[in-house]
Amino acid sequence: MEAFFCCPQSVSRLQNGPLATFVEGFLDFLLKSGFSHYTTQKHLGYLSHLAAYLHAVNPKHRDKITTKEVELFYQEYAISCRHRSSVEKHLLDVRHSINRFIDYLDKSDLFERQDNHYPFQDILRAYLNWMRDHQHASSGTLKIREHGIRQFLDWLGTKKISASLVGINVDIIEEFFLIYSQRKDIGRAARRSMQSALRTFLRFCFQKKYIDQQLDQAVPTLRTYKLSTVPRGLTESQAQKVLDAIDRSNFVGLRDYAILQLLSTYGVRGGQIRALSLEDIHWQNNQILFRALKNGKDILLPLTSNVGQSLINYLQKARPTCMFPEVFLTSRAPYRPFIHSNALSAIVDRRIRAADIKIHSQGAHAFRHGLATRLINNGHAVKDIADILGHRHLSTTFIYTKVDFNTLKQVALEWPTEEQL
CATH class of the missing domain: 1.10.150.130 (Tyrosine recombinase, N-terminal domain)
Incomplete structure (x- = not known):
């Protein structure tokens, strides 16, 4: 603790105050999670404010921290806080650090959630x-x-x-x-x-x-029509433009390039990218397995040389060392898999915007729709496309037949001439 604070009062407030039971464990958690010295110091510093508040309320050591105690601290601190820069930003930083502490307590069964105040x-x-x-x-x-x-x-x-x-x-x-x-x-x-x-x-x-x-x-019914929309995806040249625009000289670029390479090559869902684990890459057999989502089916596909190389570059040069089996992790500590779908969607959206491509849908499905459209236009059977996309039912794949312009041309009626009219 002394390595992070010069002030003995701050050290004592944490080591001997109401949070003494938790502080060493929380510090160990921060260090093992890969937080920098500066970030660790910041989290502990803001935690000392909570320790000071709890000491003023009741100086005894706690075995658990409760929701009510934290909420009352936020209210009190917002009133008494005096900060040289933006108070609003400072309060957000404090809340962020305390929430990080609560996450640690929650996983260690040291946090008591009190939801009884919510009537339902x-x-x-x-x-x-x-x-x-x-x-x-x-x-x-x-x-x-x-x-x-x-x-x-x-x-x-x-x-x-x-x-x-x-x-x-x-x-x-x-x-x-x-x-x-x-x-x-x-x-x-x-x-x-x-x-x-x-x-x-x-x-x-x-x-x-x-x-x-x-x-x-x-509950009122929202009227929708099956197959009423046309899938909008990236063309092959647009997908390549997105990949070419990624700077691979840094860790984030290597990770994002590998993610978008997978999306462009296989047209898998964003959730399948997030769930992809190290054991799903069968290097010896040159195969890659994507787990089923949305009542679909597992997909075992050939591991292309381009995808394999982008994965190797990421795994060897950019992926943080940790115990998680998932391939793709956050770029900042604590290193962990992408828990929420919007995190991956934000990456895809940012990369498409960086390539200056204007498209209706800028999430992972833009690549999925684009691949399916190209396969249809190249004459692949619907059954083959369903297998590649992991659709269990062919009816799910039929939406892409609406963009089979080559076949539509064959059934299109000839435009009448003036004499025919």
Whole structure:
């Protein structure tokens, strides 16, 4: 601890104060996670503010830290904070460091979450458990469902609906969904996600007797038409332009180039890139395995020389040393796999923008749609494309037949002449 602070008071505040039980373990966690000396010092310095607050409230050592204690600290510190630069930015930095500490405590079962102040917490928790145990929802789906239903329940609170859901009816459900759907920051995918979440939640509530009538059909239907849109992807030249624009002289560039090389070559989903593990690369057989997603199927494909070389460059020169089996990790400590899909989407979006390419969809699916379109136009069978993309059902692949312009030309009617008219 003395290596990070010159002030004996700061060291004593951490080593002998209310957080003494946790500080050494947290410091060890920061060092093993690869944090720099400066960042470690910053996290410990902000943690000393929490230690000072807890000492003023109760100087005794804690066995656990609670949600209420942290929330009260944030409130008190925001009032008493005096900082030479931007107070708002300083408060964000403090919150970031304390949240890092909470993550460490949470993983060590030393943090007590107190959600009892949230009136619908019991129902929300029961719903998520039901989704996991009976609907076999993935962790990603559970997070999306929780986010959506929490918005609905928060809105019910403004309507003075009790925690037992007594008083909920068709009009209330329709009112919420219409207000939600008309928000300018909500797209079609978000509206469909909320629609699905509400219906499963209301079915659960009826099954568990929280409500006395079936209300899942009260959620308005969003009219959509199957195969109504044309997939928009990167052309082969655009995909190559994105790859050529990446600076591979640094660690981040080597990682991003390998990611985009995989997307461009195989057209896999972003989630499959995030889940790709070291054991999925079969170097001796020149093969690479992508695990199934969205009720698809595993895909075992040849490992091309370009992809193999980009992976070797990343693994040997840029990938941090850690215990995670996933291939791609964050570029800053703590080094870990990409937990959320938006992290990978942000990388792809940034690289497409850097190449100055204007395209409707700038996520990982831009490469997937582009590959499928090229395969269709080159005359590959739909069944072969379905196998490459990992589609379990051919109907999923049919959307790409709409861009089979070569075949469409054969069935197009000849434009009538003036005499024919």
